Amino acid sequence: NAGVTQTPKFQVLKTGQSMTLQCAQDMNHNSMYWYRQDPGMGLRLIYYSASEGTTDKGEVPNGYNVSRLNKREFSLRLESAAPSQTSVYFCASRFRGARAFFGQGTRLTVV
């Protein structure tokens, strides 16, 4: 079982560059999420998609965009990367009210 697959695992960007983080789940979950994890701050919600065709902002959406391409895939785009976006990014999925499943994370450094 693949679960939640995130790509890439590591990425270094220069300030101003753009990139897309990919996430796919094979558990038929309705809800998908993007979080960032920073030292001493815990996981913070960037964007979520409660169901296919809908997306909503979380706590820290500035500088990011998302696309729920279909039920399986939820991508996160950085249009113009900034050093403040250096973080570890996690994608997650779940049925509403059930346990969450997380990807392995993407370690992003913006220089």
Next chain:
Amino acid sequence: KNEVEQSPQNLTAQEGEFITINCSYSVGISALHWLQQHPGGGIVSLFMLSSGKKKHGRLIATINIQEKHSSLHITASHPRDSAVYICAVSGSGGSNYKLTFGKGTLLTVNP
């Protein structure tokens, strides 16, 4: 907004010791989650509970809804239990698609 507090922030134990990690939250919830993250690794869901107690191997999770408090216990701790343990809560009612996370407890078990 729900505030999730974990204690202690850091915990060092000797192999074989009984370990307790605490989590408290400020607002009523639909469920509480305990997650495990090994250094540099992904996040794995250990438990989801809304009342009482759950046990899986050497891990036990309890919740007291009235006191808004949960504990994660590890019996006969082992060096492989060394990880960050994260408490998260699901909001109630229309907010139960969202998870709010604590900052985590770093557990180190020495042989």
